[in-house]
Amino acid sequence: DGKIQEAATVLQELQVETFGSMDKKEKVEFILEQMRLCLAVKDYIRTQLISKKISSKFFQESETETLKLKFYRLMIELDVAEKNYLSVSKDLNEIYRSKCMEEDEENRIKTLKE
Numbered sequence: 240d241g242k243i244q245e246a247a248t249v250l251q252e253l254q255v256e257t258f259g260s261m262d263k264k265e266k267v268e269f270i271l272e273q274m275r276l277c278l279a280v281k282d283y284i285r286t287q288l289i290s291k292k293i294s295s296k297f298f299q300e301s302e303t304e305t306l307k308l309k310f311y312r313l314m315i316e317l318d319v320a321e322k323n324y325l326s327v328s329k330d331l332n333e334i335y336r337s338k339c340m341e342e343d344e345e346n347r348i349k350t351l352k353e
Contacts, residue, residue: 243279267293267306274313278320286317304339 261269270292277286290313298307311330318326331350334340340347 243276246276263297264303264306267297267303267310271306271309271313274310274317278313278316281320283317283320286313287321290314290317301338304337307337308334308339 270289273289274286277283277289290310293310297303298310311333314330315327318324318330335347335350340350
């Protein structure tokens with residue numbers, strides 16, 4: 240209950256990218272959770288470092304669409320906190336250009352209004 244700092248610390252100690260038994264999707268999900276917890280405790284430097292562990296090429300696969308959206312929404316949160324507005328626009332562009340946005344007019348308009 241409310242031990243976000245402790246959870247962030249525990250998850251940061253795990254170097255999931257070195258676990259050979261996990262598939263790539265599981266690793267990315269874990270890294271995204273690390274990013275979310277770091278943002279929750281306002282550890283922006285660590286969030287930036289962790290985000291670099293995910294290659295943008297991973298998101299080119301069609302079954303990674305939800306992870307792509309989650310990643311770029313976390314990046315927007317980070318970039319807003321760091322007042323890096325050019326990166327925010329790039330992140331929003333990645334979300335806007337994703338396949339699910341092309342298929343959903345309402346979501347596309349909502350994203351543009353962010």
